[in-house]
Amino acid sequence: MSPWLVVIIVGVGTYLTRLSFVGILGSREIPTYVERPLRLVAPAVIAAIAIPEVVAPFDTVDISFGNLRLIAGLIAITVAWKTKSIGWTIGVGLVSLWILDWLF
Amino acid sequence: MRVATPRERFVEGVKAVSPILLGAVPFGLIIGVTVAGTPIDNWVGWATSWLIFAGAAQIATIELLNSGALAAVAVATPLVINLRHAMYSAAIAPHFSKLTPLDRWWLPYILTDQAFVLSASRYERDSDATTVKWYYLGTALTLWVAWQLATLVGLVVGAQVPPEWSLDFAIALVFLGLLAPAISSRPAAVAAVVGGVVAVAGLELPNGTGIIVASLAGVAAGSIFEWRSLR
Numbered sequence: 001m002s003p004w005l006v007v008i009i010v011g012v013g014t015y016l017t018r019l020s021f022v023g024i025l026g027s028r029e030i031p032t033y034v035e036r037p038l039r040l041v042a043p044a045v046i047a048a049i050a051i052p053e054v055v056a057p058f059d060t061v062d063i064s065f066g067n068l069r070l071i072a073g074l075i076a077i078t079v080a081w082k083t084k085s086i087g088w089t090i091g092v093g094l095v096s097l098w099i100l101d102w103l104f
Numbered sequence: 105m106r107v108a109t110p111r112e113r114f115v116e117g118v119k120a121v122s123p124i125l126l127g128a129v130p131f132g133l134i135i136g137v138t139v140a141g142t143p144i145d146n147w148v149g150w151a152t153s154w155l156i157f158a159g160a161a162q163i164a165t166i167e168l169l170n171s172g173a174l175a176a177v178a179v180a181t182p183l184v185i186n187l188r189h190a191m192y193s194a195a196i197a198p199h200f201s202k203l204t205p206l207d208r209w210w211l212p213y214i215l216t217d218q219a220f221v222l223s224a225s226r227y228e229r230d231s232d233a234t235t236v237k238w239y240y241l242g243t244a245l246t247l248w249v250a251w252q253l254a255t256l257v258g259l260v261v262g263a264q265v266p267p268e269w270s271l272d273f274a275i276a277l278v279f280l281g282l283l284a285p286a287i288s289s290r291p292a293a294v295a296a297v298v299g300g301v302v303a304v305a306g307l308e309l310p311n312g313t314g315i316i317v318a319s320l321a322g323v324a325a326g327s328i329f330e331w332r333s334l335r
Contacts, residue, residue: 003144003148003169004151006165006169006175006179007148007151010152010156010161010165010178010179010186011151011152011155011156011157013179013186014156014157014158014182015212015213017183017186017189017190017193018190018193018213018215019193019212020190020193020194021193021194021196021197022193022200022208022211022212023208023209023212025194025197026201027197027198027201028197029194030190030194035191036327038187038191039291040295040323040330041187041319042185042282042286042292043287043288043293043295043299043322044296044319044321044323044326045181045184045299045315045322046279046282046283046286046296047295047296047297047299047300047322048300048302048318048319048322049167049181049279049303050276050282050300051299051300051301051304052300052303052304052307052314057276059307061307069273069276072273073276073277073280076280076281077280077284080280080283080284084284084285085126086127086131086281086282087126087127087129087130087131089281089284090130090131090134090274090277090278091130093273093276093277093280094269094270094271094273098269098270101270
């Protein structure tokens with residue numbers, strides 16, 4: 001499938017998700033048994049993408065001090081927790097990686 | 105009582121969203137820079153901004169296209185990330201029912217986390233049709249314009265950035281930054297831990313399918329935990 005087609009399908013699907021209740025389903029409550037799992041989707045998917053990026057940055061699991069991206073990632077998540085700001089998380093995380101790269 | 109004009113409500117929305125731009129603009133820049141660092145066509149990369157218009161889903165799409173994941177995975181993962189918009193849509197629908205059909209169909213195109221949070225809390229004070237439409241537009245449209253410009257500037261600037269700067273690491277950092285606020289309850293923490301661990305265990309799975317398996321495992325584990333703690 002061409003990248004264009006992937007992006008268009010994701011775009012249309014995302015629009016329909018946003019439109020869902022406002023334009024199609026109308027004002028109604030989401031049943032609890034749908035809403036509860038829906039709230040868990042974001043943490044599950046985000047962790048499934050984020051954790052391998054730092055634990056196995058080059059596709060092999062490396063939990064050691066030699067894995068500089070893991071250390072920089074731990075610093076970044078601390079910043080994320082404290083500030084709740086993506087800007088600060090990216091900034092501090094990148095600078096940490098540069099310093100670690102320079103030191104080791 | 106005097107009824108506020110559309111212009112007043114729009115300006116109020118713009119003012120409310122301005123501080124949030126400080127977080128959104130760097131995120132948009134990073135998406136542009138990330139695309140510039142991949143072999144993905146720059147136009148496809150920028151199109152994610154106006155076709156998808158949701159940062160985490162855009163970066164997931166780019167990452168999966170770049171890693172040669174199965175097309176079905178590259179489509180399913182960002183769509184799953186974007187399911188949360190259905191919750192916003194449901195919460196905002198009673199207010200939007202005061203608007204014309206045309207507005208009800210195009211305004212959701214620019215519905216984002218930030219526009220939803222700001223508008224939903226504003227509607228608790230006033231929910232006349234003017235406020236519903238124009239305050240929302242002030243927040244959502246401002247974000248849309250800023251986002252298109254930020255990703256475009258990121259693309260142009262990113263082409264000049266040398267690889268030694270490890271800007272690809274910014275993808276991981278974006279998701280780490282999103283993870284902290286996403287873990288807002290104990291079931292959410294269980295979902296995140298299980299999702300993360302299964303994703304690492306599933307790295308060997310072909311074409312990025314590990315992410316889908318891990319996400320389902322995370323949601324299932326979090327749901328079971330929540331169900332057990334509620335009994």
